[in-house]
Amino acid sequence: MFRFIIRRLIVTVPMVLIVVTITWALIRLAPGNFYTGEKKLPAAIEKNLRERYGLDKPWYVQYGRMMSNIIRLDFGNSLKYESESVNEILKRTLPVSATLGILAYLLALVVGVAAGTLAALRQNSRLDYASMGLAMLGISLPNFVLGPILVLIFALSFYWLPPARWGGFPSWNIVLPVLTLSAVYMAYIARLTRSGMLEVLRSDYIRTARSKGLKERDVVFRHALRGGLLPVVSFTGPALAFLVTGTVVVERIFAMPGLGNYFINANLNRDEPLIIGIVAFISIMILIFNLLVDIAYGFIDPRIRY
Amino acid sequence: MLNEKAVRLVAFILALAMLAASCTTQASKSEFFGKIEPPEGQVLRYISGSEPESLDPQMSSGQPEARLHMSLYDGLVEYHPKTMQPIPSIAERWTIDEDASELVFFLRRNARFSNGDPITARDFVYTFRRGLNPALASRVAYLAYDIKYAQGYNEGGVFVRDPRNGRFVTASEAAPGTAAGGMEESTAIPTKGLMDDAAFQQENEALHRRELLKKGEDAAPDTEFHRLIHAPTKLVVPADEKGREKAVKDNPKLKDLLAGKELVPVQPEDIGVEAVDDYTLRVTLAQPAPYFIGLLAHQFFRVIPQKTIEKHGVAWTKPANIVTSGPFKLESHKPYNEIVVVRDPMFWDAATVKLDKIIFYPLEEQTTMLNLYKAGDVDATYNHTVPASWLKSGVRNMKDYMKTPENAIEYYQVNITKPPMNDVRVRKAFALGIDREALARYRAVVTALTAFTPEGIFPGYPRPAREDFNPEKAKSLLAEAGFRDGAGKFDPNKFPVDDVELVYNTSESNRQVAEFVQAQWKQNLGVTVPLRNVEWKTFLNMRSKLEYKGFARSGWVGDYMDPYTFLSLFGQLGGDNGTGWFVPEYAKMLKAANSEPDQAKRYEMLAKAEAFLLDAQPVIPLVTPSTSWMKKPYVKGMYPNPGTLHAWKYVYIEQDRAKWDKGVPDMTGDALAD
Numbered sequence: 009m010f011r012f013i014i015r016r017l018i019v020t021v022p023m024v025l026i027v028v029t030i031t032w033a034l035i036r037l038a039p040g041n042f043y044t045g046e047k048k049l050p051a052a053i054e055k056n057l058r059e060r061y062g063l064d065k066p067w068y069v070q071y072g073r074m075m076s077n078i079i080r081l082d083f084g085n086s087l088k089y090e091s092e093s094v095n096e097i098l099k100r101t102l103p104v105s106a107t108l109g110i111l112a113y114l115l116a117l118v119v120g121v122a123a124g125t126l127a128a129l130r131q132n133s134r135l136d137y138a139s140m141g142l143a144m145l146g147i148s149l150p151n152f153v154l155g156p157i158l159v160l161i162f163a164l165s166f167y168w169l170p171p172a173r174w175g176g177f178p179s180w181n182i183v184l185p186v187l188t189l190s191a192v193y194m195a196y197i198a199r200l201t202r203s204g205m206l207e208v209l210r211s212d213y214i215r216t217a218r219s220k221g222l223k224e225r226d227v228v229f230r231h232a233l234r235g236g237l238l239p240v241v242s243f244t245g246p247a248l249a250f251l252v253t254g255t256v257v258v259e260r261i262f263a264m265p266g267l268g269n270y271f272i273n274a275n276l277n278r279d280e281p282l283i284i285g286i287v288a289f290i291s292i293m294i295l296i297f298n299l300l301v302d303i304a305y306g307f308i309d310p311r312i313r314y
Numbered sequence: 315m316l317n318e319k320a321v322r323l324v325a326f327i328l329a330l331a332m333l334a335a336s337c338t339t340q341a342s343k344s345e346f347f348g349k350i351e352p353p354e355g356q357v358l359r360y361i362s363g364s365e366p367e368s369l370d371p372q373m374s375s376g377q378p379e380a381r382l383h384m385s386l387y388d389g390l391v392e393y394h395p396k397t398m399q400p401i402p403s404i405a406e407r408w409t410i411d412e413d414a415s416e417l418v419f420f421l422r423r424n425a426r427f428s429n430g431d432p433i434t435a436r437d438f439v440y441t442f443r444r445g446l447n448p449a450l451a452s453r454v455a456y457l458a459y460d461i462k463y464a465q466g467y468n469e470g471g472v473f474v475r476d477p478r479n480g481r482f483v484t485a486s487e488a489a490p491g492t493a494a495g496g497m498e499e500s501t502a503i504p505t506k507g508l509m510d511d512a513a514f515q516q517e518n519e520a521l522h523r524r525e526l527l528k529k530g531e532d533a534a535p536d537t538e539f540h541r542l543i544h545a546p547t548k549l550v551v552p553a554d555e556k557g558r559e560k561a562v563k564d565n566p567k568l569k570d571l572l573a574g575k576e577l578v579p580v581q582p583e584d585i586g587v588e589a590v591d592d593y594t595l596r597v598t599l600a601q602p603a604p605y606f607i608g609l610l611a612h613q614f615f616r617v618i619p620q621k622t623i624e625k626h627g628v629a630w631t632k633p634a635n636i637v638t639s640g641p642f643k644l645e646s647h648k649p650y651n652e653i654v655v656v657r658d659p660m661f662w663d664a665a666t667v668k669l670d671k672i673i674f675y676p677l678e679e680q681t682t683m684l685n686l687y688k689a690g691d692v693d694a695t696y697n698h699t700v701p702a703s704w705l706k707s708g709v710r711n712m713k714d715y716m717k718t719p720e721n722a723i724e725y726y727q728v729n730i731t732k733p734p735m736n737d738v739r740v741r742k743a744f745a746l747g748i749d750r751e752a753l754a755r756y757r758a759v760v761t762a763l764t765a766f767t768p769e770g771i772f773p774g775y776p777r778p779a780r781e782d783f784n785p786e787k788a789k790s791l792l793a794e795a796g797f798r799d800g801a802g803k804f805d806p807n808k809f810p811v812d813d814v815e816l817v818y819n820t821s822e823s824n825r826q827v828a829e830f831v832q833a834q835w836k837q838n839l840g841v842t843v844p845l846r847n848v849e850w851k852t853f854l855n856m857r858s859k860l861e862y863k864g865f866a867r868s869g870w871v872g873d874y875m876d877p878y879t880f881l882s883l884f885g886q887l888g889g890d891n892g893t894g895w896f897v898p899e900y901a902k903m904l905k906a907a908n909s910e911p912d913q914a915k916r917y918e919m920l921a922k923a924e925a926f927l928l929d930a931q932p933v934i935p936l937v938t939p940s941t942s943w944m945k946k947p948y949v950k951g952m953y954p955n956p957g958t959l960h961a962w963k964y965v966y967i968e969q970d971r972a973k974w975d976k977g978v979p980d981m982t983g984d985a986l987a988d
Contacts, residue, residue: 040851052469056451171685263682265650
């Protein structure tokens with residue numbers, strides 16, 4: 009187990025470097041620069057800018073500097089927001105995105121698992137159809153549609169909840185974005201739980217447990233759920249990684265000062281250090297979460313050994 | 315596995331909820347949009363646009379920043395809240411000499427920074443020099459290029475000095491056409507290169523006396539610097555070998571002038587800004603620029619604290635370090651979330667400031683902004699914030715909707731270097747083939763434009779108008795240009811559609827306009843011009859390098875309130891020209907207009923230049939946009955001016971319902987506040 013973790017961690021490093029290199033190359037290939045704007049800059053001013061930010065150096069010097077930054081985990085200063093370092097931006101925006109993401113995922117997990125379990129236990133009942141119907145709606149309704157609908161109802165018609173903006177945690181501002189964000193995940197989890205549970209409920213060891221005379225509650229919670237949740241666990245890794253590192257659409261609709269908002273703007277602004285920093289950070293997070301999932305497998309499923 | 319009934323039920327419930335929601339919005343037949351509850355106390359919550367690039371006024375180029383910087387920094391002049399013409403601020407008064415090439419500002423003595431330090435003419439000298447420092451690499455430094463030697467300094471240029479007698483080579487010596495090898499021989503200007511030192515001195519003196527005799531010059535005492543800055547303009551050449559080689563290639567005369575000379579870098583001390591004393595600032599321009607005073611309210615020229623900047627470097631704008639000069643000072647800055655500024659008691663005009671606090675919300679999504687506005691969470695928004703679909707659903711009839719013609723134009727530019735667009739008749743035909751009135755109706759909040767300056771914001775400017783829409787004439791022009799059948803009539807099939815396209819940067823509204831224009835051309839001329847959308851930065855690149863064929867979308871927002879800010883686009887080939895059209899005669903017309911001291915005559919000359927430009931038709935004017943924004947009725951002192959830039963010290967919250975604004979506030983009259 010320990011050796012497995014070490015091995016996986018070592019692989020992470022080159023993976024991140026490859027991702028970063030590809031990103032860096034793509035930024036180079038995209039036309040325009042962080043200073044290109046509607047009004048064209050006089051040649052001299054452009055020259056001043058290029059000198060100041062080292063863009064006049066050959067590409068391998070720039071690449072080397074970027075790589076040494078990455079290895080030291082210091083991504084330098086943003087080009088657009090000059091007075092801020094990329095690390096400061098990450099430090100400030102991550103808590104916002106993480107709060108939204110974790111809350112949304114917890115909500116999705118609680119509601120999704122409950123709905124999925126109930127649906128599996130009462131297969132083909134009205135309850136099953138209703139919850140799976142809702143789940144299908146949740147999956148097919150994109151969050152840029154769901155978000156505005158929720159805002160229209162709760163913020164603009166009844167004036168119950170604020171329509172946007174970050175108000176810290178906890179605050180009423182967080183309700184609508186969390187609901188919007190969790191809908192899809194809730195639906196996925198419900199469906200995954202249902203199919204996982206259905207499979208497990210038909211398996212031999214559940215039949216054994218039932219024939220031993222265990223109470224249905226014990227059968228479901230102690231035996232079936234453990235196996236039935238395996239698909240949810242493997243879904244959790246990437247899902248959580250994406251949620252925590254910011255979700256562009258929801259952060260924009262609700263004007264949240266999170267990582268996702270910065271990421272989209274960094275790309276539009278061609279803000280190289282910021283793009284590289286965020287990409288490196290997100291890839292590290294995804295790799296780590298995947299690793300955690302693999303470790304969790306070992307605990308939940310006795311058949312898996314590393 | 316899916317129960318259709320369940321899906322239908324859910325869909326039904328959702329539909330019902332939305333219906334209920336829309337009913338409540340419709341039912342409340344208010345004259346205003348959404349909740350109207352003034353905040354307690356004098357607090358304004360304002361949506362300012364994207365997150366500001368920097369709190370350093372010289373490091374940002376956009377309008378979102380301008381709005382914020384206007385609260386934090388004060389300048390020599392401030393924008394008039396209604397007309398945006400310059401009004402006195404830190405400068406109590408000023409004089410401009412008769413050919414508009416020298417300005418003397420008299421500063422008030424009670425202006426202070428937020429830390430209590432007095433603001434003097436020296437602070438302005440520092441501000442101007444710092445903004446132009448090439449190491450700062452400010453993107454808006456070009457705004458100050460009218461100041462003598464400012465461009466040379468910002469470009470890192472060098473003067474050329476003769477090591478034998480220490481005399482600098484002047485610009486007129488190097489001007490093409492003044493000596494052998496020039497393009498046109500001129501006898502009027504003496505060849506200074508051959509002048510001896512005594513004669514040179516004499517001429518220098520005469521020039522200086524002429525300068526002193528000009529009206530306005532007597533306002534400030536003569537100084538050594540004043541003498542130096544008015545000496546014949548020194549030649550500036552690029553500092554690097556390559557740049558110089560190119561300059562020599564363009565102007566062979568330089569070769570002899572540079573031989574055996576030493577190169578002296580242009581220093582910050584060389585530029586035409588001088589603190590005559592603590593409260594007198596003199597600005598000398600390289601050429602007459604009557605519009606220059608209007609530029610000085612731009613954030614680039616607003617005064618910044620030297621000591622703080624030198625102490626903290628780039629980090630001077632952090633909330634812990636920042637020192638400001640405006641009516642408000644920074645309380646907190648949470649990027650992408652909010653910027654809070656509070657009243658600064660140190661401000662010289664603190665008695666006028668009514669608001670205790672302004673909270674700026676940096677936001678980018680239009681819908682989100684209007685949601686916040688409707689829910690009563692913000693009190694006002696910046697320009698172009700109302701989405702088109704909302705406008706059409708009635709928002710534009712509400713009494714808190716603000717609209718005025720903007721200091722901006724929208725047009726299509728034409729790449730005149732490629733056929734068939736190199737033929738002026740073809741360009742004219744396409745201009746005549748668009749029904750702009752129909753376009754304006756379709757766009758809802760714009761006005762049709764047939765000139766190259768916006769309509770109705772430069773009082774007294776005899777703006778030349780052109781024929782808007784005439785498909786018959788357009789067709790005959792195209793026939794004349796050679797696209798005709800045997801009978802001499804215009805034949806659309808002869809037109810090389812493959813050689814033109816209409817390129818625009820990706821955006822919903824650009825696409826709508828492009829499709830509209832495409833349909834117009836198809837209907838009126840029978841020509842279907844293909845459309846192409848391109849990502850923003852790629853698009854800019856394409857346009858400036860003339861890598862498009864046919865038409866490209868374009869818009870221009872004026873830097874100051876004068877037609878010249880638009881007309882100067884085509885005063886040179888590079889920059890924002892992007893069409894390949896350049897005629898020296900046009901540049902000369904502009905220059906002559908700016909040297910004209912009489913404003914009415916100057917406007918006439920500019921209008922003539924504009925007509926000249928329109929005749930050549932390197933652009934197809936479309937519309938003048940409108941500033942389209944919202945303001946709650948209880949926000950007073952905030953006017954829909956052409957740039958949507960508000961002098962914050964006049965803005966306040968009115969609790970008394972009887973005094974609320976019902977509709978666009980009165981824009982006439984010179985009163986600064988009501």
